[in-house]
Amino acid sequence: MPRWDVASTGHLTTCSLISPELVTDDSPSNRGPARLRPTVIGPIAPAQKTLRRSADRAPPSVSEHATRPVVAPTAIPGVERRRIAVTVADIARLSPGVAPAVAATAVRLVEGFVVEGARDRTITLWGHGAQQEYADLVARTLDLARADELGRVRAYVTRMIDLLGAIDLPVICGIGRPAGVFDRLFGGTGRIDTLCALEDARAELDQLVRLTAAALDPLLRLRDRLSEQARRIEATGGDIEAAALAAGFLADHLSITQPALSQRFLERAMSLTRSVVQLRGDDPLRAAQAEQPLHLIAAIQEAVLVAMPAWLSTIAALTATASGARSPNPTEAGELQHRLQTILQQLKT
Amino acid sequence: MLTLSLEKPGVAVPKLQLSLNKGARFTAKVEWRCDADHADDVDVHALEARNDGNGAKVTELVSVLSTYNTTRMNPQGGALASNTDGSFATPSGGLSHSGDLRVQNSSESIVIDGSKLPAGVNEIPILVTVHEADHGGGHEEGDADEDEPAFGDIDLCTITLTDGSGRELGAYQLSSEFKEFNVVQLGSLLLGPEGWEYAAVGRGFNGTFNDVLAHFS
Numbered sequence: 001m002p003r004w005d006v007a008s009t010g011h012l013t014t015c016s017l018i019s020p021e022l023v024t025d026d027s028p029s030n031r032g033p034a035r036l037r038p039t040v041i042g043p044i045a046p047a048q049k050t051l052r053r054s055a056d057r058a059p060p061s062v063s064e065h066a067t068r069p070v071v072a073p074t075a076i077p078g079v080e081r082r083r084i085a086v087t088v089a090d091i092a093r094l095s096p097g098v099a100p101a102v103a104a105t106a107v108r109l110v111e112g113f114v115v116e117g118a119r120d121r122t123i124t125l126w127g128h129g130a131q132q133e134y135a136d137l138v139a140r141t142l143d144l145a146r147a148d149e150l151g152r153v154r155a156y157v158t159r160m161i162d163l164l165g166a167i168d169l170p171v172i173c174g175i176g177r178p179a180g181v182f183d184r185l186f187g188g189t190g191r192i193d194t195l196c197a198l199e200d201a202r203a204e205l206d207q208l209v210r211l212t213a214a215a216l217d218p219l220l221r222l223r224d225r226l227s228e229q230a231r232r233i234e235a236t237g238g239d240i241e242a243a244a245l246a247a248g249f250l251a252d253h254l255s256i257t258q259p260a261l262s263q264r265f266l267e268r269a270m271s272l273t274r275s276v277v278q279l280r281g282d283d284p285l286r287a288a289q290a291e292q293p294l295h296l297i298a299a300i301q302e303a304v305l306v307a308m309p310a311w312l313s314t315i316a317a318l319t320a321t322a323s324g325a326r327s328p329n330p331t332e333a334g335e336l337q338h339r340l341q342t343i344l345q346q347l348k349t
Numbered sequence: 350m351l352t353l354s355l356e357k358p359g360v361a362v363p364k365l366q367l368s369l370n371k372g373a374r375f376t377a378k379v380e381w382r383c384d385a386d387h388a389d390d391v392d393v394h395a396l397e398a399r400n401d402g403n404g405a406k407v408t409e410l411v412s413v414l415s416t417y418n419t420t421r422m423n424p425q426g427g428a429l430a431s432n433t434d435g436s437f438a439t440p441s442g443g444l445s446h447s448g449d450l451r452v453q454n455s456s457e458s459i460v461i462d463g464s465k466l467p468a469g470v471n472e473i474p475i476l477v478t479v480h481e482a483d484h485g486g487g488h489e490e491g492d493a494d495e496d497e498p499a500f501g502d503i504d505l506c507t508i509t510l511t512d513g514s515g516r517e518l519g520a521y522q523l524s525s526e527f528k529e530f531n532v533v534q535l536g537s538l539l540l541g542p543e544g545w546e547y548a549a550v551g552r553g554f555n556g557t558f559n560d561v562l563a564h565f566s
Contacts, residue, residue, distance in 0.1 A: 070471045073537030074398070074405035076564055078554030081526050112522035117529070 084253060086110040091245050098245065105242035110249055115258065123264040127243025127272045134236045134279065138286075141229045145289045149218040153296055156212045160304070161347050163201050163208075164340060168193040173318075173333035202315050205308065212304045216297070223293040230290045237279045244272035295349070303346035311339050373463030373545045374513040375538060377475045379523075380456040381506040390481045391506060392416050394558065395444050395459050396565055398472045405472040405537070407566050411440050412470075414459060416449035417558055441467045461538055463545040471540035474550075474565060477508050477523065478558055479531050497555060501528025508535050510547060518547045527553040532561060 091103040098106075171193040192201050251265035314336060318328055328336070379393045397412040398405035410418055410428035414437075417423055421431035429437045435448030443466035447458045461473055480498050500506050500523040509520040519536055527533045530553030538545050554560075 068401060068471055069541045070400045070405075070537075070539040071541065073534075073539060073548040073550050074400060074472060074474060074565070075537075075550045075552050076474075076476070076532070076534045076554065076561060078530070078532070078534075078552040081521070081551045081553065083526075083551075108520070108522070112525040114526055114528075 081114070083111045084113065084115070084250075086249060086253075091249060094245050094248050095241075098241070099238065102238045102242045103245070105239065106245040106249070109242060109246035110253075113246075113250060115254070115261070118258075118261060120260075120264060123247075123261060123268060126247055126265070126268045127240060130236055130239040130243055131272070131275050134233065134240060134275065137229060137233045137236060138282075141226065141233065141286065141289060144222065144226055144229060145292065147222055149215060149222050150293060150296070153212060153215045153219055153300070156208050156215070157296070157299065157304070157347055160205060160208050160212075160308070161344060162190065163192070163205055164344050164347070166190045166192045167198065167201060167340065169333055169337045169340065172198055173328045173330075173336075175330050175333055198315065202312055205312055209304055209308055209312070212300055216300055216305075219293055219297055219300070223290075223297060226290045226293060230286060233279075233286060237276065240272055240279065241276045244269050244276055247272060299347055299349065303343050307339070307343050307346065311336070311343060314339075375461040375463075375510060375518070375545070375547070376458055377461070377508065377510045377535065378456055378458040379477050379506070379508045381503050381524075382454045383502075383504040383506075385502075385504070391457065391477065391479045391503070392449065392558075393446075393457050393459050393508065394476045394478065394561070395461060396472075396474050397439055397441065397444060397466060397470045398474060398565055399469050400472040405474055405565055407562075413562065414439055414444040414446055415558060416446065419449075422449060441465050441470075443467065443470070444473070461545075463538075463540075473538040475510065475535045475537065476558075476561055477533050477535060478561075479503070479506070479523075497531060499527075499529055499531050499555070500524050500533070500553075508533070510535060512547075519549045521551060526551075529553075530555055532556050532558070534561075 086107050088100065088103045088107055091106045092098055095103075168191060172195060192198055247265045247269035251262045251269055254262040254265065318332075318336065377393055377395065379391050381391050392415070394413070394415040396405070396407050396414065398407050400406070407413060410426075414429070416437075418427050419429050419431045419437045420427040421435065421437075429439065431437045431448075436446060437448070438445035443462050445460045445462070447456075450457055459475070461475075466473075479500050479502070503524050505522075506524040507520060507522050510518045512518055521527065521533065521535060523533055532555065533553040534550045536547055536549040536551070538547055
């Protein structure tokens with residue numbers, strides 16, 4: 001196991017704070033004010049220490065008054081990782097309007113890239129994971145959009161529309177003209193224009209309402225899953241965009257010193273950018289997929305679970321009345337017809 | 350020179366969640382994700398050190414916040430008592446650890462509370478080590494035939510330091526920036542004239558935690 005030599009001497013790191021202790025450092029950057037000098041053992045490296053202060057400046061510590069201030073960290077011996085200098089502004093210059101979070105991710109990617117020892121394979125796989133994840137997420141979203149829950153409820157709603165659309169209330173109420181022979185022959189066989197047919201339809205609609213209500217919970221869970229998928233796709237899109245921007249930055253940054261790596265990064269930047277363009281182009285489609293169950297749920301909640309039961313109970317009363325001594329007058333029939341059309345419109349939407 | 354037994358019994362303990370929202374509190378958190386067929390053991394450590402101008406030093410094991418220094422992991426030589434949930438802390442409470450975890454796709458964290466650190470402590474070096482992360486396959490890339498484990502054996506391993514407001518003060522992607530090493534110093538918290546501050550170091554080497562202790566004791 002490699003071991004370091006504790007006795008070896010090293011380089012003095014620098015820091016922006018000035019200690020009241022009077023130990024003079026002879027490095028150029030530290031000439032002038034007297035400074036505390038920490039011991040740093042290890043390979044000589046130019047001073048790169050950055051001192052950052054906490055947003056919450058420390059309250060007076062129990063140890064503060066009795067403790068000598070320290071101006072530079074005591075570093076273990078070893079290899080200092082010197083990052084490529086990059087800022088969010090550098091990334092924003094490559095893509096004006098880029099989201100701050102995406103630019104920050106790109107900065108991290110650039111900072112995390114170590115030029116020394118970089119292999120062709122590393123660059124070939126740059127952003128590949130995010131691209132793969134995007135493809136998987138899209139495939140899973142398509143599977144969800146074809147989920148059984150969705151298909152079953154759509155079938156219920158379609159059947160409701162068929163039944164409701166076939167009801168001829170004016171005729172049933174005796175205020176409309178019955179279908180003639182021509183209509184009976186060519187106007188379709190599902191017409192509901194008798195009290196008996198209306199009662200059968202009402203019973204089936206009752207059944208459909210119960211089935212649809214039972215399917216609401218699975219549908220809500222499906223909606224949540226689709227929303228989560230959409231969120232993950234969006235996040236993955238951000239990762240791909242960040243990888244593309246970081247690759248573009250590195251291609252430019254390494255163009256002189258590492259032309260071969262630069263070329264590889266350029267190729268990856270182009271591939272990743274194509275993915276971003278495709279991803280953004282698919283946004284409306286994904287939004288529509290996510291909204292499908294939302295529309296269906298809205299139709300169920302408004303039309304199937306509220307308006308329809310009320311209408312069906314009125315129809316039940318109507319059939320009872322019509323089979324007795326009194327038929328609905330034209331106003332009552334018109335009101336029922338209007339409510340029926342409203343329900344139909346909600347379901348079709 | 351302080352040394353610790355680096356042997357660990359095979360116990361994984363749950364992580365303690367800590368709330369950080371005020372004062373001179375810092376959190377060093379190491380997170381790792383790996384889908385290969387091996388258990389990753391990434392550990393984060395911190396020291397209550399004194400720097401009198403000749404480098405940060407610790408003179409007692411109770412100043413060493415390390416899973417190797419707990420009675421659970423090191424019953425013979427551990428100086429810090431482990432809580433039932435696996436968490437542990439220095440006697441001052443200035444450094445506390447969430448507990449050692451040796452499972453894939455997990456995290457460990459250390460909380461540094463500047464208001465609790467003992468008088469005289471003016472530097473807190475923060476380090477992270479990995480061992481037993483070597484493996485025979487499961488990665489798209491990696492050096493499976495290496496003798497020693499290294500951060501590059503893990504798909505994604507990061508360490509971040511945040512202050513009490515959650516602002517990130519420093520971070521390293523260990524699996525890419527220090528992939529050939531198994532010991533990394535993130536940086537140190539320093540007690541300056543205006544309070545506790547963070548200074549990045551970003552150095553890695555191959556060794557053990559006892560090599561770290563040798564340097565700081």
